Each structure stands twice: as C-alpha cells, then as structure tokens.
Amino acid sequence: MINEGFKISDCALIAIATGEKAQNLREFRDRLKNVHPGCLYYHFWGGLLHPHFDDPEFQNDFAVWASRYLHDSKISEQLSIIDPNVFDNIEDLRNEIIEIVEKRLFESEHIPWVKTGHEFHFIRSQIVIFDTGVSYADPRDLLEAIPKMSLGSIFFHFIDSRRRTPGNRNDFSVWLSGFDDKYNGLIEALDNIDPSFTTLNELRQEINFAFKNYFKEGN
Amino acid sequence: MESLLEQYASVVGNEVIDHLKQLANPLKGMKILHINSTKEGGGVAEILNRLIPLKKELGIDAEWEIITGEKDFYQCTKKMHNSLQGNRDDISSSLLAVYESTNLQNFERLGKKLEEADIVFIHDPQPAALLHFCKKRKGKWLWRCHIDVSHPYRPVWKYLREYIKDYDASIWSLSAFVQPLSHPQYLIPPSIDPLSEKNIELPKKEISDFFDSWGIRRNTPIVTQVSRFDRFKDPVGVIQSYRLIQNYVPVQLVLAGGSASDDPEGQEVLQEVKAYAGNDPDIHILELPPDAHRAINALQRGSDIIIQKSLKEGFGLTVTEGLWKGKPVIGGDTGGIKLQVIDHYCGFRVSTPEGAAMRVRYLLKHPGTMKRMGKNARQFVLDNYLITRQLREYLTLIVGLLYGSKEKIELKLPPSLTTGK
Numbered sequence: 055m056i057n058e059g060f061k062i063s064d065c066a067l068i069a070i071a072t073g074e075k076a077q078n079l080r081e082f083r084d085r086l087k088n089v090h091p092g093c094l095y096y097h098f099w100g101g102l103l104h105p106h107f108d109d110p111e112f113q114n115d116f117a118v119w120a121s122r123y124l125h126d127s128k129i130s131e132q133l134s135i136i137d138p139n140v141f142d143n144i145e146d147l148r149n150e151i152i153e154i155v156e157k158r159l160f161e162s163e164h165i166p167w168v169k170t171g172h173e174f175h176f177i178r179s180q181i182v183i184f185d186t187g188v189s190y191a192d193p194r195d196l197l198e199a200i201p202k203m204s205l206g207s208i209f210f211h212f213i214d215s216r217r218r219t220p221g222n223r224n225d226f227s228v229w230l231s232g233f234d235d236k237y238n239g240l241i242e243a244l245d246n247i248d249p250s251f252t253t254l255n256e257l258r259q260e261i262n263f264a265f266k267n268y269f270k271e272g273n
Numbered sequence: 274m275e276s277l278l279e280q281y282a283s284v285v286g287n288e289v290i291d292h293l294k295q296l297a298n299p300l301k302g303m304k305i306l307h308i309n310s311t312k313e314g315g316g317v318a319e320i321l322n323r324l325i326p327l328k329k330e331l332g333i334d335a336e337w338e339i340i341t342g343e344k345d346f347y348q349c350t351k352k353m354h355n356s357l358q359g360n361r362d363d364i365s366s367s368l369l370a371v372y373e374s375t376n377l378q379n380f381e382r383l384g385k386k387l388e389e390a391d392i393v394f395i396h397d398p399q400p401a402a403l404l405h406f407c408k409k410r411k412g413k414w415l416w417r418c419h420i421d422v423s424h425p426y427r428p429v430w431k432y433l434r435e436y437i438k439d440y441d442a443s444i445w446s447l448s449a450f451v452q453p454l455s456h457p458q459y460l461i462p463p464s465i466d467p468l469s470e471k472n473i474e475l476p477k478k479e480i481s482d483f484f485d486s487w488g489i490r491r492n493t494p495i496v497t498q499v500s501r502f503d504r505f506k507d508p509v510g511v512i513q514s515y516r517l518i519q520n521y522v523p524v525q526l527v528l529a530g531g532s533a534s535d536d537p538e539g540q541e542v543l544q545e546v547k548a549y550a551g552n553d554p555d556i557h558i559l560e561l562p563p564d565a566h567r568a569i570n571a572l573q574r575g576s577d578i579i580i581q582k583s584l585k586e587g588f589g590l591t592v593t594e595g596l597w598k599g600k601p602v603i604g605g606d607t608g609g610i611k612l613q614v615i616d617h618y619c620g621f622r623v624s625t626p627e628g629a630a631m632r633v634r635y636l637l638k639h640p641g642t643m644k645r646m647g648k649n650a651r652q653f654v655l656d657n658y659l660i661t662r663q664l665r666e667y668l669t670l671i672v673g674l675l676y677g678s679k680e681k682i683e684l685k686l687p688p689s690l691t692t693g694k
Contacts, residue, residue, distance in 0.1 A: 064295055066669040069460040071451040092680050171423070175448035177460065180673045184295050184684040204292040 059189035060229045065210040067103040074176040078167035083155040091144045092178030098138045100179045123172040129158045139222045200262045205254040240268040284467045296668040297331035306390040307337045310399035314563035316590040323466045340379040340400045345371040350399045356429035357422045358585040376402035401436045413441040420587040421608035422450045446588045463588045464663035470566035483571035497527040497576035502542040505585040510626045517630035529559040593658045596650035619650035
C-alpha cells in the first residue's frame with residue numbers, strides 16, 4: 055500500500071462570547087440544551103489553546119465551575135470524568151452532560167447557585183487551520199520534527215483529530231496505519247497516550263517520547 | 274541587527290514565531306489601522322507601541338493614529354469611562370455634543386485612511402463614533418473594549434451602544450464584560466511586552482540606584498502598587514491595608530503612578546491620596562512621568578510583593594508585569610484580575626483592605642511560599658499573557674472575519690510554498 059506523506063497542519067483558536075450564562079444548576083441545564091455546539095467543543099477542548107495555568111485538575115470548564123463556584127463536589131467529579139472522545143458526535147456528548155445535571159437536580163434538596171460575578175459564561179470558538187507546507191514521507195523524520203512542532207500543531211493532530219478520524223484517533227496513528235503492520239508498536243504507544251489532565255506542552259513531550267523509544271529499540 | 278521577531282523568538286521560542294508567520298501569510302499587504310486617544314500613558318498605548326512594528330514585520334501594512342480633542346472632550350470620555358465601569362455619572366447633552374463634534378473633526382482629518390483600511394480597530398469609547406461618520410468604508414471595523422463593562426450605568430451604555438452596534442465585531446477582555454450586541458463578540462485578554470523597557474531584565478545596580486534615589490530602604494519589605502491615581506484603583510484602600518500591616522511587621526508602601534493625557538481626574542485623586550498618607554515616612558508616593566518605564570521596571574523588580582487592589586479593572590497590565598518579574602501579586606477580586614491572578618497559585622485575590630493586609634502578612638511570614646508563587650507567576654505569564662499570544666489572537670480573528678462566521682476555517686498554501694522531506 056502506498057501511503058501519502060504526513061502533512062503538518064497548524065491551528066489557532068479564537069474565543070467568541072455567546073452572551074448565554076447560568077447562575078445556578080437549573081439555568082446551566084436549560085442553557086446547555088440550546089447553546090451552539092461549538093460551546094461544547096470550546097469548553098472541553100478549547101481550554102488547551104487558551105489561557106490556563108499548568109495544573110489541569112479538571113478536564114473541562116463545566117467541572118471547574120461546579121467545583122470552584124457551585125462548590126458541589128459530586129457533580130464536579132461526575133462532569134470531570136466525562137471523556138468527550140468516546141462520543142460519536144457532539145449531540146451525544148451534550149445529552150450525556152444534561153443527563154448528569156438532571157440527575158443531580160433530581161437528588162438535590164436545593165438548587166446549587168453562585169453569587170453574581172461567578173456565573174458560567176458559555177463561549178464558543180472559531181478555529182483557523184492552516185497548512186504549514188511541510189510534509190514527511192518517512193515516520194523516522196518525525197523524530198526531529200515533533201519537538202519543534204507548535205502547540206497548535208499538537209492540538210490539531212492529537213486533539214482535534216478525534217472529531218474527524220474514524221474511531222476518534224490521533225492523526226499520527228491513522229497515518230502510520232497506512233504502512234500495513236510495520237509500525238504497530240509505535241501506533242500502540244501513541245494510542246496509549248491519554249490526552250486528558252495534561253497540557254499541550256506535556257503532550258508534545260509524550261508523543262516525542264513514544265517516537266524516540268520506538269526507534270531507539272532498533273525498529 | 275536582530276529583527277524584532279528574532280528578539281521575541283529568544284523569549285517565547287522559534288515555534289511561536291513560525292506560527293505567527295504562518296497565520297500572517299494570508300494577511301500580507303493588508304491595511305490595518307488602529308485608533309485610540311493617547312500615544313503615551315495607559316496600557317492601550319503601551320501595547321500598540323509594539324504591536325504595530327510587529328505586524329509590519331509580518332508583512333502587514335499596520336498603522337496607528339490617535340484622535341485629539343479639547344478639555345471638554347476628555348471630561349466627557351472620562352465620565353463615559355467611569356459610567357461604563359458602574360458609576361452613576363450622567364453626562365450632559367452639551368458634553369455629548371462635544372463628543373460627537375470631536376469625533377466628526379477627527380474623521381475629517383483621518384477620513385481617507387479610515388475609508389481605505391481593510392481592517393480598523395477602534396480602541397475604547399473615545400473614538401467609537403468615528404464609524405458613524407465613515408459612510409464610504411471599505412473594510413471591516415472592530416470595537417476593542419479595554420474596560421470592565423460588566424455593570425455599566427445603563428443610560429451611558431445605551432448612548433454608546435448606538436455607535437457600537439454598527440461595528441462588524443467587538444473584542445472584550447473577559448466574557449463577564451460582554452454586553453448584548455448582535456455582531457460577533459470576540460474574547461481576547463490583553464498582554465504585556467517582554468522586550469519593552471518596562472519588562473526587560475535590568476542590571477542590579479540600576480535597581481538599587483532607583484531605590485536609593487527615592488530614599489526607599491532595601492532592608493525593610495516593600496509592597497508596591499503601580500497604577501494611575503484613579504479611584505477605581507483604590508489607592509486609599511491600599512494605604513488602609515498598609516496601616517493594618519505595619520502594626521505587626523515593618524513594611525514600606527510604594528504608590529507609584531504616572532498620568533495619561535486623556536485622564537483629567539488624576540491630579541485630584543493624587544491630592545486625596547497624599548492627604549490620606551499624611552507624613553508617614555514609610556509611605557512613598559512616586560509621581561512618575563508617562564515615559565518612566567525603566568523606573569517602574571526597577572521598582573517592580575526590587576519590590577517584595579506587588580499589589581493591585583482595584584475595585585474595577587478591565588485587565589491590569591501592572592498585575593501581569595509584576596507576575597512576569599516573579600513576584601506574588603495581591604489583586605482585587607474583580608474584572609480581568611480574576612483571570613490574571615490564580616488564587617493561591619501566583620498570588621491572592623482579595624475583596625477588602627483587611628484581606629490585602631492579611632495576605633501581605635502571610636506572605637512576609639512565609640518567604641518560601643513567596644518564592645514558589647513568584648516562580649509560578651513568571652511561567653504563567655510566559656504561557657499565556659505575552660504580546661505574541663495577543664498578536665496570534667488578533668491575526669486569527671482577522672482571518673476569521675474575512676472568512677465569515679464558520680466554526681472551522683481551513684487555509685491552503687499555494688503549491689510553491691510547500692516542502693516535502
């Protein structure tokens with residue numbers, strides 16, 4: 055089978071306010087039902103490309119809000135553990151979050167709320183993807199390229215890829231699969247990298263480590 | 274001599290600069306015009322000073338113009354500024370007439386450039402009415418709001434909204450500031466410039482000379498607030514905090530402020546602050562000229578703790594400057610500071626003079642925590658709040674605007690620019 059080269063793309067993300075906000079858990083559920091699907095993308099993945107500090111205790115903005123401002127550890131934990139990559143589409147993900155929130159509302163004696171100024175603001179994003187003009191034919195060449203890749207490229211090929219590849223995978227593994235079984239060990243190592251609870255910087259190091267380790271072993 | 278982009282690469286890394294170059298590719302040759310109301314003083318002028326040459330180096334035809342006006346114009350725009358930040362300050366119809374006529378006069382002076390620009394960034398309320406007079410515009414117009422408009426005084430916002438609503442998009446520092454408008458509202462926090470005189474590394478001697486020249490001792494802890502003398506910055510509240518600290522630990526307070534040419538209230542507030550400070554030899558009130566960037570840099574580097582106890586704040590550049598110098602920052606729990614100071618990580622957010630006093634005492638008692646927070650602070654700014662990040666977002670936004678409101682925009686390179694390995 056002839057495999058095409060691995061084309062390096064890069065991306066940048068810009069946040070757009072929707073004006074939708076929630077001051078308590080019930081409002082949060084109601085807004086969630088109707089907000090732009092881009093909001094789910096932004097609040098689950100967009101944070102990686104936006105100002106944050108280097109200790110991602112929670113995987114998504116909903117869980118952060120529930121913990122820090124609603125002070126409801128139960129729902130925060132339940133929201134935090136959602137893996138957006140296992141859902142086939144964004145509407146299934148939306149339904150799962152609504153389900154968790156409704157369950158919590160049903161069992162609560164009162165509606166958890168936050169004081170003014172700490173509302174949850176729904177934000178959506180616009181993503182610009184650009185071709186860097188660089189491509190690699192030999193997987194071994196990626197050894198040198200990965201440490202120099204921008205965080206935007208890491209985001210595009212390792213995170214964003216999960217909403218456009220069969221089986222919600224990363225682009226590297228999909229490309230390597232085109233070489234028949236030759237790189238199965240490397241594919242397995244890449245597939246085993248958990249993109250949660252991490253930063254793009256750490257992710258780049260992990261991908262680099264997988265490549266280095268694989269080729270060091272004489273493959 | 275190194276290009277500007279090469280100089281930035283030494284701070285943020287080559288990959289960040291390459292990313293900017295790629296993003297700027299489709300915008301090469303485009304005319305981008307920024308308009309605000311002052312060339313000196315205040316965060317907007319500081320950022321534009323560097324953003325324009327950077328855009329030019331990326332091949333974009335960027336320009337910066339200011340609007341000018343008489344005393345009544347600035348009195349009106351100061352009232353607008355205060356009202357948008359929540360003060361109930363009605364503006365007389367005669368002052369609003371001055372606002373409109375001044376915008377018209379400035380349009381007559383700048384009209385050709387405004388009509389021909391591909392993208393026009395209008396910063397803050399002062400020049401917001403320019404669009405109203407520009408009937409033959411060619412490009413897209415963006416209104417950039419740098420202030421905290423989370424709870425504006427409605428009559429003033431309602432007046433201004435009539436001008437803002439016709440823009441193609443607006444840009445806000447924080448989602449909490451956004452007011453309902455029908456055009457796209459982008460979120461871009463401001464940033465600082467690591468290569469500016471205010472933020473570059475300084476020789477130790479220059480720092481100690483600065484403190485000697487103002488009679489500030491280096492052997493007693495120094496807590497510093499750098500900001501314009503403005504009631505929203507709560508300088509009097511900072512002195513109240515200092516008085517709650519000095520009963521327990523020796524400390525010196527420095528209140529350093531420049532003035533912006535578009536702020537007529539500065540002198541009045543400065544006199545109030547001086548009167549409140551009295552003759553206390555450990556309170557140092559420094560009146561610095563708008564271009565005293567190295568002095569402010571030295572002051573921040575030589576201080577132990579930076580404080581920014583604002584009651585309202587769009588985005589406190591002095592907060593980020595302090596963090597960049599590896600200092601823990603105690604900031605008012607308001608506006609952009611909520612995004613800038615991660616509580617217990619790179620400083621503390623407080624709501625009262627008592628809260629600020631408690632956190633200063635805690636930090637002075639725990640120097641290890643101060644050091645750890647300072648280290649976190651610098652890394653946090655490196656990752657999130659340098660000018661290269663803001664430039665990236667401006668470029669992304671422009672591409673976004675040009676390609677419509679699609680969620681995903683894919684740019685293709687011409688075949689001549691592709692390389693295979």
